[in-house]
Amino acid sequence: MNIVEIIRKKRDANPLNEEELHYLISNYTNKKIPDYQFSAFLMAAYLNGMNEEETSILTREMLHSGIVVDLSAIKGPKIDKHSTGGVGDKTSLIIAPVCAAAGIYVPMISGRGLGHTGGTLDKLESIPGFRTDLNLSMYKSVLKKCGTVLIGQTKEIAPADKLIYALRDVTATVESIPLITGSIMSKKLAEGIDGLVLDVKTGSGAFMKDYNDSLELAESLIKTAKSFNKKVIAYITDMSQPLGNYIGNWLEIFETIKILKGEIKGDLYTLSLTLSGAMLYLGGKAKDSDEGYKLAEQMITSGKAYDKFVEVVKLQKGNTDFIKYPENYPNAAYRKKIIAGKEGYLNKTDTYEIGMAALELGAGRKTKEDKIDMSAGIIFYPSIGDNIKKDSIIAEIFTNKKSSLLSAENKILKAVEITSGKTRKPKLIKTILK
């Protein structure tokens, strides 16, 4: 087998077979294929695509570059959720305790934020003491004890993905359906799950802004999950505006607590319970997703989900005082209210720019090395279709970096389009695929 021949085959838009994909992924992971050849392959794969079978084999090869966690000692359904991410998307933090409270196991391996979107790990680490770097034996023990666990990718999990993702990031080969599929599914399958609910975002704050791209990705993820005999449901959901009102690491924990206590409803609440409902259905706790939704909602109203959240925070060494008394969390040094300055209806939100404003305030990372300001962020109030007065407060911003206030304010004002005509509210759940 010859790497140049394999690159040439994909360059000429021919499908690669099992042996070729094995050669490619195993030798790249072992550093026997240099980056410059693998990046030529990535660009060829980006431009010529990979079919369903290739994508499944790619996923398997990436998965088997590391270990698949053995959860057989834990009796009961293990179901996870994966979201393609967006601005203000904190559903993982809500879903994990809700589903665990309802009796299924939710083993979650999450990522960090980069660019305009936040990351579940960063949000969790805004809770003083919270440990996301558990090893696999602690991962199993926390999961067994409380029904959920939230950690970062360990070195044993799909090492090929870590290497490939870093190379894709610097070679403009990120936005490729088969490569994204391999990356997501290899990590999720490594968790040792029985089923998976997918939340593929679409709109201005999503990774894939175009609906058809999101649909294509959802279909590819479903086919790949099924080729591994996993139960799967995918939702294509709206990211044309931030999910919930809070953006920024601690601010999102704060909103999570309010949701879990049943103090606020809205899109974030609805979506979290919808995804939880599907997970409970896949886990055999409900006869369908609607019944699952109701069961999930009971976990909120009964206080069981909130208790479960406190439990997992405690097991992962987080200071639960801040969960119980979030008002005691140290404030950011600077805050400012943003006034609309214009009357009309909110017609459109450039959610990407809202994410970038949060980044500017210190809530995110421009490069992997940047340090995050846990208390920085935005509370963004209006939804598309809302009536706005000239003196309406559209957002509040929080930061420890005074110099960022003005540019963040400008970004937010530029990101909201206020028009005289009334606009229809976007549909939260666009499509359900099984």
Add this chain to the structure above:
Amino acid sequence: MNIVEIIRKKRDANPLNEEELHYLISNYTNKKIPDYQFSAFLMAAYLNGMNEEETSILTREMLHSGIVVDLSAIKGPKIDKHSTGGVGDKTSLIIAPVCAAAGIYVPMISGRGLGHTGGTLDKLESIPGFRTDLNLSMYKSVLKKCGTVLIGQTKEIAPADKLIYALRDVTATVESIPLITGSIMSKKLAEGIDGLVLDVKTGSGAFMKDYNDSLELAESLIKTAKSFNKKVIAYITDMSQPLGNYIGNWLEIFETIKILKGEIKGDLYTLSLTLSGAMLYLGGKAKDSDEGYKLAEQMITSGKAYDKFVEVVKLQKGNTDFIKYPENYPNAAYRKKIIAGKEGYLNKTDTYEIGMAALELGAGRKTKEDKIDMSAGIIFYPSIGDNIKKDSIIAEIFTNKKSSLLSAENKILKAVEITSGKTRKPKLIKTILK
């Protein structure tokens, strides 16, 4: 400017502008862009192409990665020829003395053989003592003295090409019209020439086997040459069989001497004089290419071309005794006559395989590090359309590696297709483009 943005632009099939191509080539040459990013760009350029303007800018950037030789001190037209290469193609060795004898300057910077094709430098170095590694001041002085000079690419000439070519070779991005154009033209323009005759080969022994690919390359080369205000003519010529009868380094020098002495005619003779004629026309020594052909032929019949060859060999430190008495050249240890074994007409020659047989015998390199056996090679007798008897000698093979005799013989026998029906002789010159 950002390298990932530039890769993304080409990935999305958008043309790159001057600033972007400058950034790309200059930073790659200075090692500020790593191989893995440049190879992603190469694959995107391979698959999405580059337009005429981009190709011209690419060529200029590659050219200006090094120096353009200043030949202004040499008064007179400077015209070169470039061939895309093939099996038995030794026209450069004939053309240089023919044109120099007729009064134009022919500054030739050539390459080495790799794979199935030979290289002008290797052939010249089969003459004991011959130096192809002249520095640029010696290059100018030999050119001024005798009207021609034949050297290899120096480190000052298009260093970007050397780096890019090495990367293309290992990333399956060689066969790309704009990338080939940039590679050829940047080196040729660096010679300091006024005009260029191009010989683009087509057929089983050519780099581009398909006629339409050869045509596309010829057109791209012509457009690029014109964008630099160079006089240019391109010929698309036959490489469905070896050019001339001798293949292998010293064997090709031997045939060159015979041609220059007017002792043999045939396709090699015709093509060499045709290309020379076009060069003499571009150099203003003839009113058209036909008159140029006649002038070139006079250089043979008068003995002036042969004398010029002896002169340049002497100036470049080659032992002219072997030119004057080629029969004294040391023979290969082993030789063998190949018998047809079948009666009929030569219908087809797999010229690539003939080239590979020569390589097998020691005349070429499988990798850049291989050492060449100067006396190894093939004399291949029949032309397509020739009548072959069962006991006809179709080839003689020469080698110092006894073990290669059998496999070379098998390759040659497999490469010739002898059929009962008479086949039309292929046209030597397919197309002329200006």
